Amino acid sequence: FELWARNIAALQDAHLPSSLEHRLRDDASARGIVKKAMLYLEESLHMALSIASGERENEVWDLLSPDEQPADTSVDLYSGSSELRELGLAIQEGITNLFRLSMIIRKKPEKDEYLKASLTYTIDPTADIIHVGDKYPPAKKGDKWLMERLGIAITRRRQYLLYRKEHQEKMEQVHTLKKDAGGKTVWSGEKASTYHPNEALEDSRPADLNIWGFVSSAPTEYADSSKGKDGASDLLRTPLLPKDSVGVRAEYNQHFECPYCWRPQKVGDKNEWKKHIFGDLRPYVCTFESCGLNMFESQNQWFEHEMRFHRKQWTCQYCKETTAQSRPELEKHMTLIHADRIQESHLDGLLDACRVSRVDATECPLCTEYGNKFQRINQSKKCDVSLKQFQEHLGRHMEQLALSALPQEE
DSSP, X not given: OHHHHHHHTTTSOTTSTTSHHHHTTTOHHHHHHHHHHHXXXXXXXXXXXXXXXXXXXXXXXXXXOGGGSOSOTTSOOOOEEEHHHHHHHHHHHHHHHHHHHHHHHTOOOHHHHHHHHHHHOOOOOHHHHHHHHHHOGGGGSTTOHHHHHHHHHXXXXXXXXXXXXXXXXXXTSOOOEEEOTTSOEEETTOOOOOOOTTTTTTTOOOSSOOXXXXXXXXXXXXXXXXXXXXXXXXXXXXXXXXXXXXXXXXXXXXXXXXXXXXXXXXXXXXXXXXXXXXXXXXXXXXXXXXXXXOEESSHHHHHHHHHHHTSXXXXXXXXXXXXXXXXXXXXXXXXXXXXXXXXXXXXXXXXXHHBOOEEEGGGOSSOSHHHHHHHHHHTSSOOEEEHHHHHHHHHHHHHHHHHTTSOOOO
């Protein structure tokens, strides 16, 4: 509870802009949900305290009656429970729900934080640019624009991590408990993030706001950045879950404070932890010179961008040099240039056959090993791979560069 309260500034003076109450001042529905969660927790705590203090007896009961006990008495079946034990579970659930609420309340504009960080801190990107060239020598060929872009992206991540760390430190400078004029306890100087009333809870506003109805979305599969060589040396691994102030490492399915974004997190497995880290780092960068420094949180977002705006998706089967970025564009070409060669009833099938579904593995701009591997396998110069294979391969390279921005665990 202390971690939740500190992180979202629940105990700050209500007049402070960073306080939870101040940030919820324009959203009555959100205030009601938080109040209901707090009352639920308070009731469970009072009931548990009355038992722990001896004010009333702890009721103990069996889940099975004597007549229902199993015949095999050698089987150790813990079927008993108690009121205090159930209250403990209720308290734990209450705190978990508060964390769920905080995740929804603080829908923060990550892009703005990257922008704020770049405007706040000046870091020379030269070392990061050199690092890209050392790790992936093919990037140093040509005019080196990609090496520079990827290096600057690493620097942007360092700026963001520094921004988040110093923001957290500023918000924790004062830790004194005090009383305001009305006698209310407040906790000054606690950390908090930006709240946006129009965004928070926008996906959870049924007629009856039920705070116990929140469910987590299905986990998405993430590439294991500790696997594969792909022409790179000194592979970096995704960091383990962090340790707390006394050196105890966090566990899956338990709340902890991320040491990179400094916000409470709860992840179910290694895949979810990677997804969170890469969400903070935005590893994926557009690899086409005509584009700017676009940084993406997910592989799919990044590759969809490249496919939509840069990579050819359709190739005319009659004049192989003609490519198109969309099906309608190629259809227009077919009907204008090759109308005498196609029948309208066969046009859809022909367009399907024109879609590009593979890419040359040698097109990887960061290594030569990938293309060489498929050339050896096929014993020829032909080394086409599926778009998904190419996406995951190039994405792993970028994940490696992104991980280099993280501070090394002591």
